[in-house]
Amino acid sequence: MRIVVLVSGSGSNLQAIIDAVTAGPLPVEIAAVGSDVPGCKGLQRAEGAGITTFAVPLQKCASPEERSEWNRQLCAAVQEHAPDLLVTSGFMRILSEEFLTSLGVPIINTHPALLPSFPGAHGVRDALRHGVKVTGCTVHQVDAGVDTGPIIAQAAVEITEDDTEDSLHERIKVQERRLLLETLERLAAGRLQLS
Numbered sequence: 281m282r283i284v285v286l287v288s289g290s291g292s293n294l295q296a297i298i299d300a301v302t303a304g305p306l307p308v309e310i311a312a313v314g315s316d317v318p319g320c321k322g323l324q325r326a327e328g329a330g331i332t333t334f335a336v337p338l339q340k341c342a343s344p345e346e347r348s349e350w351n352r353q354l355c356a357a358v359q360e361h362a363p364d365l366l367v368t369s370g371f372m373r374i375l376s377e378e379f380l381t382s383l384g385v386p387i388i389n390t391h392p393a394l395l396p397s398f399p400g401a402h403g404v405r406d407a408l409r410h411g412v413k414v415t416g417c418t419v420h421q422v423d424a425g426v427d428t429g430p431i432i433a434q435a436a437v438e439i440t441e442d443d444t445e446d447s448l449h450e451r452i453k454v455q456e457r458r459l460l461l462e463t464l465e466r467l468a469a470g471r472l473q474l475s
């Protein structure tokens with residue numbers, strides 16, 4: 281199964297995919313890694329593994345027209361690598377409906393909260409601030425909404441009294457990587473079908 285991965289930052293979840301592909305148990309080809317943030321660590325991790333990378337930058341204060349053009353350019357950049365699946369993990373931009381329909385292949389995303397709770401860009405912080413005792417992570421299919429796509433897998437993570445956002449996020453990421461690799465294995469083996 282041929283995938284493209286989109287990241288915006290550190291790419292530690294991407295690294296887990298790279299490591300699993302390199303070690304051999306995961307029958308997946310990472311055709312390319314892309315980002316909206318040129319030079320981000322996730323792109324550096326991919327380059328270090330000899331994987332093709334691309335960047336399509338988006339200004340923070342982009343106008344709706346600039347954002348539409350960015351979606352078109354990003355879609356074209358992904359399609360150049362002819363993936364069977366697009367994976368977003370730590371990709372911090374909302375993809376437009378036009379992107380989804382033009383791309384024509386399924387997209388899965390990892391989110392660091394138990395959706396539908398705490399959607400959006402700051403799921404870990406929001407769970408901490410809300411005072412819940414249990415949060416977790418979700419792998420879901422991406423639709424035109426924000427974190428509203430069909431849920432594929434979830435894992436719970438308890439919040440401790442001395443947790444910081446970083447300490448909690450690192451524990452969540454351990455479960456995210458497990459769910460992400462399990463999902464990719466299921467898709468590659470034909471044991472999971474996406475619409």
Ligand SMILES: Nc1nc2c(c(=O)[nH]1)N[C@@H](CN(C=O)c1ccc(C(=O)N[C@@H](CCC(=O)O)C(=O)O)cc1)CN2
Pocket residue numbers: 368371372373374375376389390391392399400401422423424425426427428429
């Ligand atoms: N159409 C969709 N695109 C994306 C989804 C999705 O569910 N539908 N998931 C995101 C990843 N994500 C949560 O898992 C997420 C990332 C970012 C945001 C967001 O509000 N981004 C803002 C900018 C935030 C910032 O710069 O700090 C934005 O795009 O303007 C929400 C959810 C991947 N794409």
Ligand SMILES: NCC(=O)N[C@@H]1O[C@H](COP(=O)([O-])[O-])[C@@H](O)[C@H]1O
Pocket residue numbers: 287288289290291292293294322369370371372390391392400401402403453456
């Ligand atoms: N809403 C999107 C979101 O918060 N995504 C989260 O960003 C982190 C990226 O970590 P990484 O860059 O080290 O893989 C991951 O925990 C991912 O779920």
